[in-house]
Structures are given as structure tokens and as C-alpha cells.
Amino acid sequence: MEQNALVQxxxxxxxxxxxxxxxxxxxxxxxxxxxxxxxxxxxxxxxVTNGGLIVEVVKTEDDYLKIRLNDDVVAKLDKNFVARKVENTNNSEATK
Structure with a gap:
């Protein structure tokens, strides 16, 4: 009977x-x-943020990152909204 239950x-x-x-x-x-x-x-x-912005990290904190959007704007971003890290793209930019 136990074997039948195991098969089921x-x-x-x-x-x-x-x-x-x-x-x-x-x-x-x-x-x-x-x-x-x-x-x-x-x-x-x-x-790259979840919104698609490519930004530079200025400072890391526990739950937030201070990011630079351009030369004048520094903002605070929740770490949950970071999509991925941008790897070095110098080779692809040099070929343009």
C-alpha cells in the first residue's frame, strides 16, 4: 500500500x-x-537605472546612492532602482 502511494x-x-x-x-x-x-x-x-538613465555613482550609502546626472545635478537614488552596472565601453565608442 505504501508503494502505491509513492507511485501516486x-x-x-x-x-x-x-x-x-x-x-x-x-x-x-x-x-x-x-x-x-x-x-x-x-x-x-x-x-543604468530602471528608468533607463545612465548615471555616475558619486557616493554609496546603506540604502541609497548619490548619483551624478550631469555636471550640475546630483541626486539620491534608492538602490532598488539600479538595473545594472555599465561595463567599460571605450572600445565601442572609439569605433564610432
């Missing part, structure tokens, strides 16, 4: 395993990498 739950267990490895685990890895990127930001780094 086996498809459910397999579906959960597939769901875990295809959806949950990659999202956890992506969230961990994003958090590490936020913690590694330093003065002078260029970032």
Missing part, C-alpha cells in the same frame, strides 16, 4: 523538481548576483 506522488515530485530547477533556482542566482553587484558599487562607476 511521484509525478508531483518530478513536476516540483522541474519547476525548482527551471524557475526558482535561476531567479535566486540572479537576485544574488544583483545584490553582489549593488554591494560592489563604488565612486565613479556608471550604472
Amino acid at each position: 506522488f511521484l509525478p508531483l515530485i518530478v513536476l516540483f523538481a522541474i519547476f525548482y530547477f527551471l524557475i526558482i533556482r535561476p531567479q535566486q542566482k540572479q537576485a544574488k548576483a544583483h545584490k553582489e553587484m549593488l554591494n560592489s558599487l563604488t565612486k565613479g562607476d556608471k550604472i
Whole structure:
């Protein structure tokens, strides 16, 4: 009787395993990498905000970043609104 119950739950267990490895685990890895990127930001780094602005980090604080929009404007940005860090693009700009 126990073997019959195990056979009944086996498809459910397999579906959960597939769901875990295809959806949950990659999202956890992506969230961990994003958090590490936020913690590694330093003065002078260029970032892209969720709004699409490319800005320069002036100062890092616990929950916020002070960012420079242009030569005159410095603003405060919540770390939750950082989409990604801009990598060095000197090579692509030199070819233009």
C-alpha cells in the first residue's frame, strides 16, 4: 500500500523538481548576483537605472546612492532602482 502511494506522488515530485530547477533556482542566482553587484558599487562607476538613465555613482550609502546626472545635478537614488552596472565601453565608442 505504501508503494502505491509513492507511485501516486511521484509525478508531483518530478513536476516540483522541474519547476525548482527551471524557475526558482535561476531567479535566486540572479537576485544574488544583483545584490553582489549593488554591494560592489563604488565612486565613479556608471550604472543604468530602471528608468533607463545612465548615471555616475558619486557616493554609496546603506540604502541609497548619490548619483551624478550631469555636471550640475546630483541626486539620491534608492538602490532598488539600479538595473545594472555599465561595463567599460571605450572600445565601442572609439569605433564610432
